[in-house]
Amino acid sequence: MATTNTTSSAVDIESMSSKYAKGMRIILEGAKSDTGKTPKEVIWTKNKAKLYRYEPTLEKRFPVPILLIYALINRSYVLDLMPGNSLVEYLTHKGFDVYLLDWGTPGEEDKHLTFDNYVLDYIPRAVKKVLSSSHAQDITLLGFCMGGTMTAMYASLFPGKPLKNLILLTAPTDFTPETIGLYGLMTSEKYLNPDLLVDAFGNIPADLVDTGNRLVKPVTNYVGTYVTMWDRIMHDKPMQTWLAMNKWVNDGVPFAGDTFTQWIR
Amino acid sequence: MSSETNSQNSAAPTDPLELWKLWNETTSKVWLNAVQSSTEATTKSSSLYSSWIQSVGESVNKAQEQVHVNPFQLMNAKDAWKTWFDTTMEIWRKAVQTGGDPLGLTRQWLTLMEEAQQKLIAGSPLQTDPFTLFKEWYDATSEQWSKVVEETLSSKQFLESTRPLLESHASITAAFRHANEEYFKHLQLPTITDVANVAQLVINLEEKVDTIEDSLENFELTNQATLESLAHLEQRLDQVATAEVVASLEQRLNKVATIEMVTGLEQQLNQVAKAEVVASLEQRLNQVATIEIVAGLEQRLNQVESKLDKVLAALEKLEERPAEHTQSSNAARKTPKKSVSQQEVQE
Numbered sequence: 001m002a003t004t005n006t007t008s009s010a011v012d013i014e015s016m017s018s019k020y021a022k023g024m025r026i027i028l029e030g031a032k033s034d035t036g037k038t039p040k041e042v043i044w045t046k047n048k049a050k051l052y053r054y055e056p057t058l059e060k061r062f063p064v065p066i067l068l069i070y071a072l073i074n075r076s077y078v079l080d081l082m083p084g085n086s087l088v089e090y091l092t093h094k095g096f097d098v099y100l101l102d103w104g105t106p107g108e109e110d111k112h113l114t115f116d117n118y119v120l121d122y123i124p125r126a127v128k129k130v131l132s133s134s135h136a137q138d139i140t141l142l143g144f145c146m147g148g149t150m151t152a153m154y155a156s157l158f159p160g161k162p163l164k165n166l167i168l169l170t171a172p173t174d175f176t177p178e179t180i181g182l183y184g185l186m187t188s189e190k191y192l193n194p195d196l197l198v199d200a201f202g203n204i205p206a207d208l209v210d211t212g213n214r215l216v217k218p219v220t221n222y223v224g225t226y227v228t229m230w231d232r233i234m235h236d237k238p239m240q241t242w243l244a245m246n247k248w249v250n251d252g253v254p255f256a257g258d259t260f261t262q263w264i265r
Numbered sequence: 266m267s268s269e270t271n272s273q274n275s276a277a278p279t280d281p282l283e284l285w286k287l288w289n290e291t292t293s294k295v296w297l298n299a300v301q302s303s304t305e306a307t308t309k310s311s312s313l314y315s316s317w318i319q320s321v322g323e324s325v326n327k328a329q330e331q332v333h334v335n336p337f338q339l340m341n342a343k344d345a346w347k348t349w350f351d352t353t354m355e356i357w358r359k360a361v362q363t364g365g366d367p368l369g370l371t372r373q374w375l376t377l378m379e380e381a382q383q384k385l386i387a388g389s390p391l392q393t394d395p396f397t398l399f400k401e402w403y404d405a406t407s408e409q410w411s412k413v414v415e416e417t418l419s420s421k422q423f424l425e426s427t428r429p430l431l432e433s434h435a436s437i438t439a440a441f442r443h444a445n446e447e448y449f450k451h452l453q454l455p456t457i458t459d460v461a462n463v464a465q466l467v468i469n470l471e472e473k474v475d476t477i478e479d480s481l482e483n484f485e486l487t488n489q490a491t492l493e494s495l496a497h498l499e500q501r502l503d504q505v506a507t508a509e510v511v512a513s514l515e516q517r518l519n520k521v522a523t524i525e526m527v528t529g530l531e532q533q534l535n536q537v538a539k540a541e542v543v544a545s546l547e548q549r550l551n552q553v554a555t556i557e558i559v560a561g562l563e564q565r566l567n568q569v570e571s572k573l574d575k576v577l578a579a580l581e582k583l584e585e586r587p588a589e590h591t592q593s594s595n596a597a598r599k600t601p602k603k604s605v606s607q608q609e610v611q612e
Contacts (some may be wrong), residue, residue, distance in 0.1 A: 108458070191428050193431075200438045217415075225405070227403045
């Protein structure tokens, strides 16, 4: 009996150590996950931006193609996270002709890019390429997060054809201080001088942007996330979704300097 | 590595109780070492830090003593928690008492800890698994803790402290960046600015290629439209009548009324219209004529009446004649009556 207990304890300890090691590896090395797996081809490029067309899995059922536009501070895989948890995959499986504008990572030479460039140059050209590729007359724009703000700008500037549908997901459009709470306070002119940061950094580092975003919900973002991680590891729950989400959160791209200034002001 | 440590290592993994004691002793030693070295370094200081360090040292000693007196107590989850709360909360209380808590964060944290302590102790039996315990503690306190932290972050004090922090960070970064640029220049090596400039040239070039591509696409589109229009026109021309059809059409057109004819017809139509108007007028005139007829009839009746008046007057004269002529007169009166009646009928 004593031998059985001892063996069981040893197994428990070994299992605990292994789990602890797994968790620490994630914390130290960052979450790793295979993201953006839906097959695609690049049909157009401009500077760092790429326009993807996702391979349809069904015969096209809808004549109007969809162009997905996400935030400048994220990676393109946020809308194609992982098989089974991907908006792109869902849409292609429904028979839509799906395109996505990948902004890429801005370099030092892109620090002077502004929303004017993105909304008046990149998006209209991408729209034109989508129409040409899809042999369509109309287009649906789906904007996510800051991408939603940009598509709303585009829609207000070019409200007629070829834009047929506009879909905005979690898109900030009301920037009055009363509506954006702590974010508004932290980015107010009184406490933050964006010009100073742009002069120093050129493009605003992803970590700095990420810190600002996390501070809106600090306990949830800095503690809650890892409580969930340990809970999943210790209780042998599936980790794929957590890893993919954590990779997304920690894998931002720098914010083009002048665009950052426009965004803050 | 000493023989004592080796022996501990060989025995430790088999018994969780031994493991717990080992962990407690090791961490306590680490804390004490840290505390002692820090105390030495801050003995002359009367700061919050030194008092806090002192209180930590006392609490760690207390906890360690308890482990030595009754290690089994710590295997009971509730007691373990109680010990942990007593130890840590004493530290925080002392920290608050020293008065070095400008944001009031420590005081709020202490309140939270006390609430959590009450909740956990009064709740269901606790888990011995440290991660589950931690999760329970987090679930019990995270909401309040979030509120406290968010209130702190929104406070004027905190926000005002962020600006100089960011500014100094930005200044240091800018200074380093400038220094590096200068250093690389002296080494005659390309800096990030040089690389960015080259990249900018490539972007400009790409922009020009894009413009050319757009122009070509527009040209192709325009040409395509022209070709399509031509093909369409050709198709329509094919559908247009041949010479025979044209001759036939001409013939048919000859038959079609000329402008003069049309004008004549129009004139006639106008006249037709006039005739109708005349007819209508006549009709109306006829109606007018009927009134005249009535007037005429009235006149004629008046004439008849006047004649009758004359006859009556003649009769009255005859009645006034002498009696001798009565018979002859009567006979004479009958005859003219007839003639008057006859005259009336004739009229």
